[in-house]
Amino acid sequence: MGRPPARQELLQGTLDLLVLKTLNPGPLHGWGISQRIQQRSRDVLEVNQGSLYPALHRLEEQGFLLSEWRPSENGRRARYYRLSALGRRQLEAETRSWETFSAAVRWVLESA
C-alpha cells in the first residue's frame, strides 16, 4: 500500500485530527467537513479535496469513521461520515497529543 513521503505525515496527522473533531458533534458529508474546517479556522485553513477524500477513506478503513448514504439538506443523496466508538477514543488521544505538541512548540518559541 502506498506510503506518503515523510514530509506530509505531519500535515496528514493534523488533517485527521481536524476531521475527527469536526465530526464529533454529528454526521457530515465531505463538503460539509471542508466548509466547517474553513469556517472554524476563520478561513486560515483551506482543505484540499485531494487530501480530504483519501483521508476520509483511510480513517474509515482504519475503523475510526463509519459512513452511510442519505439525503442531504438540498435533497441530493450524499455520503455522510460519523465517528465510531474507536474514532471517539482516537479523537481524545490525538487531541491530547496535539495539545502536548503545541504547548511544547510554544515553550520553545517563548523561551528563545
Place this chain on the structure above:
Amino acid sequence: MLAPARWLKTLLRGARRARFEQELDQELRFHLDMEIESLIARGHPPDEARRLAERAFGGVERHKDSVRDVRGLTVLDDLGRDVRFAVRTLRRSPGFVAVALLCLGLGIGANAAVFSVIDAVLLRPLPYASPDRLVRAFETLPARGPGWRGAVSFPNYEDFAQQLTSIRDLTAFSAGSSNLVGAEGAERIPTISVSANFFTALGVRPLLGRGFASGEDRPGMNRVVVLGESLWRRRFGADPAVLGRSITIDGQPHEVIGVVSSVFTFPGRKSVDAILPLDLRPELRTGRGTHFLGAIGRLGPGVTLERANADLRTIARRLELEHPEAQTGRSAEARPILDTVVSDVRPILLVLLGAVALVLLIACANVANLLLARSAGRQPEVTLRHALGASRARLVGQLLVESAVLALAGAAVGLLLAWVGLKALTAGLSAGLPAAGGIGLDGNVLLFTLGLSMLTALIFGLTPALQSTRGNVHARLAEAEHGTRGNQHRLRSALVVGEVALSLVLLVGAGLLVRSFHTLLRTDPGIRTEGVLTGHLAIPQGKFKNAELSPRLLRPMLEALRAIPGVESAGLISMLPIQQAWTNGEYAVDGAPPPDPRLAPAAEMRITSPGTFASLGVPVLEGRDFLEGDGLSKERPILVNRALVRRHFPEGNAVGRRLVIEGNRHTIVGVVGDVRQAGLDQPPLAEIDFPYDDPENASWLNDATLVLHGRADPPALAGPLRDITRSLASDQPLYDVQTMEEVISRSVANRKLSLVLLSVFAFMAMVLSASGLAGVISYLVAQRTREIGIRMALGSEPGDVIRLLVRQGGRLVAIGLVLGVLGALLAGKLVGSALGGIQVADPVVVAGLAGFLGAVALLATYLPARRAARIDPLLAIRAE
C-alpha cells in the same frame, strides 16, 4: 484491524468494484456541485462558478486514484493485470505448462491425499464434544514398567467414578459383538456396552430418541438399546417409528430408545451397530481382579492431566490398602484419549507425510529447473521491461504471480489426482484407522492445498525470479546475446544433485519397508497357513445352560464337521492366533514359592477343543492333546505352550505338573508349540489352554472360532461348513469365514498399504528426478549445439560427444547419490525408530537402490546425449 481481515475486505471491495467506483464518483461529484452552488449563491454566474470550482477542485481522476490507493485497490489492480499477463504468457508455451502441471499435480496431489488422511485420522478422529479434554483411564502395574496399561475391573471403575474429583463423568465401556435375530435372519453386529452416563460423558447426542437414563445399566432394569445409524437404515429402512419397538439381541427383547448418527465412531471399531447398557454377570460386577473394562472421562474445568493422574494414583493407593488381595502392586493412569486412539497409526502417517513432502520438493526442483531454462529465453523481454523503468520488485512480483498461477493450476490437477487416489486408498484401508468424519477432500484439505500451492510457488519461483532479474541493465543487455551464465548453470546442477539425493532417500525408505515386510511374511507364525478354513460362531449368552453348551451344540457340530469329505481335522478356539493378545491372566506354579504379587507371571488363556491344534498345525511336543471329557475331569487338565515351559520347567518334565489359576489346581497334560498370538511382528507369548467342554468355560465361547483343516481347497469347505452350522444352530450366525492365509494377510494389511504407498511415492520421486535430469542434459545440449558441431567438424566421433555429455551428467548423479546415501542413513535413523522392526542401514538395500537409481539417471542423460551426437555439424555451426 488484523491484516488478513483487512485483505479480505479489500478483496470483497474488489469483487464489488463497479459499485465502489460509482459511489466514489457520486461522492466527489456531490462535492463539486455543492461548491458550484455556493459560488452561485455568492453571486458568480453559473459558467464561471463551474470553472472556478473545477479549478479549485483539481484533477478528479487523481483524487480517485489516491482513494483507491488508500482502499488497497491499486495493489489489487496490479495483481489482476499480472495474473492476466501471466495467463497470456503461459498460454504461449503449452509444452512447458504441461510438464510443469504434471510435476506439480503429482507433488501437490500426493500431499493433498496424505493430508486428508492425516486430517481425518490425527486431527479429528473422534466425534465427541471437546475431545482434547477426554482422557482414558487405565489400571497399571508399575513393576511391569511404564508402558504397561491394562483394563479396569468393575468395582475399581465404580470406586474411581465416585472418588475422582478431577475427572468428571467417568464412563465404562466394553466392546463386543451381539446376535441380532429378526425376520431377515440372524446377524452378528458390532456393539459396545456402556455405563448409563456414556452419552453425557462424551457429549454425544442421539440422532433420534434419547441416550440412556441414569440407572438403566443396573441389573433388573428393562433392556434398552440405542441403534447405530447404518443398522437403522439397513435393517429398519430408516423408519423413525423404530423407537419403542422391541428387537431381539442375544436372545433377549430390547426396546429401541434411540438412534445415533453414523458419524459416531468408537476407538478401535470400524462401526458400531448398537449401544447397550452394561449388563454384567454377578461375578464380573463383584470381581475386583477381573479387568476387562475401558474407562473414559472428562478432565474437570482447569484441571491438568498431571493433577488428574495424581488424583488417580491417590485413589489407587487407597484401594491397594483396602483390597490387598486384588490390588497389591496396581496403580492407575490417565492418558489423553486422542493419544490412545491414534498412537498406532501416527508414526506411519507422519512418515508418509515426510515422503510426500520430499516428492513435492523434487517436483519443485523440476519446475524451478524448467523456469530457469525458460528465463534464459525470456531474458531479453525481462531486460527490456527493466530498461523501460519497471522496478526489480515489480518484475520479481510479476514472475512470482506467474509461478502462483502455475502452482494454482497444478493444485487443481493435484486435487483431481488426490480424489482418484483417495478412492483407491480408502478402499484399501482396513478397519484399523480411526477416522470419525470419513476421509475425503473437504474444506480443510482444500485450504491446506491452497496454502501449499502458494508455498510451492514461492519455493520453485523465487530463485528463478531473483536470478533472472539480477545485475544491472547494461550487463544483462550484453549478456542477453550470449544466453545463459555460469551461476545459473551451477544452480541448475545443484537442483539436479538435490533431486537425485532426495529420490534416493525415498527409494531407500521404501526399500527398507519392503524388505522388513518380506522378513515379516517369512516369520514362522507357528501355525499351518495352507488348507485351513476358519469361521466365527456366535453363540448368544444364556441360550444354552453352561453344562449343555458343548454336549448339545459344540460336540455334535465338531463331529459333523469332521465327517465332511475332505476334512482331516476340526476344532474350535476362543480366539485365533495372529489377532490380538487380549486374555492375559495370572497363574502360579503349584508348589513353587509364592512369587512377588507385583510380578505374578501371566499368560494368554485360550479355550480349545480336541483337534484344534491338529487343525492349526501346532505340534503336540509332549504329552497329549485334549480328549473329549477333559473338561469334566477332576484333574482339570490343561495344555501349555513351549514359551511357558521354558519359563518354569527348563529341565523338561512339564507334563504332570500343576498350575494354580484363580484358586484351582490344573494339571498339565500336554505341551504344544508356540504360536504368535498377537500378530506376526509380536513374539509368541506364554499360553495356557483350557478344555472347551468344561462348563465353567462356556462363557468364553460365545464368540468362538471354528477351525477346519482339509485336503480339499479351503474355500470349497465353506459351503458344507455353513450348511452344518445352519442345520445345528439356525439362529446363530456364522461370520467372517476366511482361510488362514486371509487371516494373516488381513493382519498385515495396514503395513502392506503403507508399504505400497511409500513405494508409489518413491517411484514418483524417481521418475520426476530422472525427467529433471534429462531436462538439464537436453538443455545443455541445446546450449552447446554450436560447440558440439565444431567438435564433430574437427573429427570427434559421436561416441566422444555422448561420453562427454554423459560424463557431465554422471558427475551430478554421483554427487547426488553420495548425498542421498548420507540422507538415507539419517532419515532411516529417524524413521526406523518410528516404525520399529526395521534394520536401518541395510547395505544390500542401500547399495542396490543407489545402483538402480544411478542406472536410471544415466539412462536419462544418455538419451538426450545420443540425440546430440546426431547433430549435423554444418547446421549446428550455422545455427547461431
